[in-house]
Amino acid sequence: MKLRFDRSLGWQLGLGFTLLAGISAIAVGVYLFHARQHLGANYTALVADVVRPQLHTTLLRSTLNEFREQPQDNQLIERFDNLLWRIPRHIEGVTFGLSQSRLAPGSYESYLNRLNSVKERLPDIKQALDEVASGEPPDQLIQQGLTIENDMAQAYSKLSHLLHSEAAKQRIVMDRLAVGIAILILVILLLAGGLMLALIRLHHQHKKVLKLSLMDELTGLGNRRYMLNVTELLFEQSQRSGLPLSMALLDLDHFKRVNDNFGHPAGDQVLRAFADALCDEVRKADIVARLGGEEFCVLMPETNAEGALEVVERIRKRVAGLSHQELGVPTAVTVSLGLATADNHDTSFDHLYGRADQALYEAKTSGRNRVVVD
Ligand SMILES: Nc1nc2c(ncn2[C@@H]2O[C@H](COP(=O)(O)OP(=O)(O)OP(=O)(O)O)[C@@H](O)[C@H]2O)c(=O)[nH]1
Numbered sequence: 001m002k003l004r005f006d007r008s009l010g011w012q013l014g015l016g017f018t019l020l021a022g023i024s025a026i027a028v029g030v031y032l033f034h035a036r037q038h039l040g041a042n043y044t045a046l047v048a049d050v051v052r053p054q055l056h057t058t059l060l061r062s063t064l065n066e067f068r069e070q071p072q073d074n075q076l077i078e079r080f081d082n083l084l085w086r087i088p089r090h091i092e093g094v095t096f097g098l099s100q101s102r103l104a105p106g107s108y109e110s111y112l113n114r115l116n117s118v119k120e121r122l123p124d125i126k127q128a129l130d131e132v133a134s135g136e137p138p139d140q141l142i143q144q145g146l147t148i149e150n151d152m153a154q155a156y157s158k159l160s161h162l163l164h165s166e167a168a169k170q171r172i173v174m175d176r177l178a179v180g181i182a183i184l185i186l187v188i189l190l191l192a193g194g195l196m197l198a199l200i201r202l203h204h205q206h207k208k209v210l211k212l213s214l215m216d217e218l219t220g221l222g223n224r225r226y227m228l229n230v231t232e233l234l235f236e237q238s239q240r241s242g243l244p245l246s247m248a249l250l251d252l253d254h255f256k257r258v259n260d261n262f263g264h265p266a267g268d269q270v271l272r273a274f275a276d277a278l279c280d281e282v283r284k285a286d287i288v289a290r291l292g293g294e295e296f297c298v299l300m301p302e303t304n305a306e307g308a309l310e311v312v313e314r315i316r317k318r319v320a321g322l323s324h325q326e327l328g329v330p331t332a333v334t335v336s337l338g339l340a341t342a343d344n345h346d347t348s349f350d351h352l353y354g355r356a357d358q359a360l361y362e363a364k365t366s367g368r369n370r371v372v373v374d
Contacts, residue, residue: 060145061149231247247341249360273328319334
């Protein structure tokens with residue numbers, strides 16, 4: 001039940017985080033789609049394109065003012081001529097920059113129209129300048145010059161304002177995007193962390209269940225499945241290496257009486273005391289398992305018949321000598337044992353098991369509390 005709960009919790013966590021990551025990704029995607037106008041637009045270069053002619057507009061005004069005082073100054077005429085040459089180039093530069101930008105044409109068209117009308121009036125101003133150079137008074141030049149200066153100043157100022165506000169919007173978009181992506185990354189990290197945690201928990205649960213499936217809960221020994229898992233391997237190793245493998249089957253005598261006389265819990269206590277005694281008497285390399293009920297098994301790798309007989313006799317005596325206190329019941333218990341050692345005739349583990357079982361049967365039928373070697 002617990003495992004099912006943990007597994008569904010793991011799935012729920014994973015699903016929840018995946019949904020969250022998906023929604024965050026969609027939100028960032030939708031935002032990107034709507035904000036694409038602002039992404040990648042280089043407003044800095046455009047602002048520079050507009051600021052430069054704004055400076056020239058100021059220069060144009062100051063030059064016109066100087067004309068009032070020194071209309072025939074050649075340097076002044078040359079500077080003005082140079083400005084007249086630059087103005088259309090700036091207008092063309094700004095027009096090109098805006099056409100390449102992601103700005104909606106409707107937002108800047110009226111300012112460009114105003115600049116283009118300035119461009120159209122430049123030949124007249126050039127003619128007025130030539131007249132001033134040939135000695136005419138500068139009044140007309142100043143009047144026409146101030147008109148275009150005013151038009152340019154207004155158009156460039158509006159454009160500058162437009163570009164600054166678009167750049168500010170771009171900054172907001174980028175900031176929001178950065179926050180969105182940070183949240184997305186956080187959710188993905190949480191998702192990965194949550195999934196890892198769920199996997200680790202599942203792995204622990206799996207190991208626990210696996211252990212429980214191979215363990216006898218009452219005695220803490222391996223169960224029949226554990227014994228079968230291990231012994232097939234031990235048997236094959238023994239067959240390959242030629243080293244002996246001995247197997248003892250043990251069955252408590254008249255155990256039913258213990259249950260009948262002292263109750264089932266007392267019987268359980270006896271089984272536990274018996275398992276402890278068994279483990280005390282065998283080596284670490286030996287395998288001890290409870291096969292079911294009051295039947296146990298000891299597998300002794302690299303132990304010949306003689307050595308195994310010594311061990312099982314020791315076990316038998318130890319069990320018979322268990323005190324009432326150790327057993328938890330006011331009676332003695334004994335055990336019958338059947339012993340077999342693998343030889344060339346044992347083609348499978350089942351064969352060896354069959355021999356040990358037969359020996360145990362003989363130990364039971366010939367009076368119990370004894371070892372019979374097959
Ligand atoms: N307390 C307890 N008793 C168990 C457990 N498993 C099996 N038993 C009991 O063990 C008894 C085995 O009885 P039998 O198969 O007749 O064997 P026995 O009385 O030991 O007689 P022999 O084996 O012929 O000497 C039964 O009463 C089962 O109920 C257990 O986990 N706990």
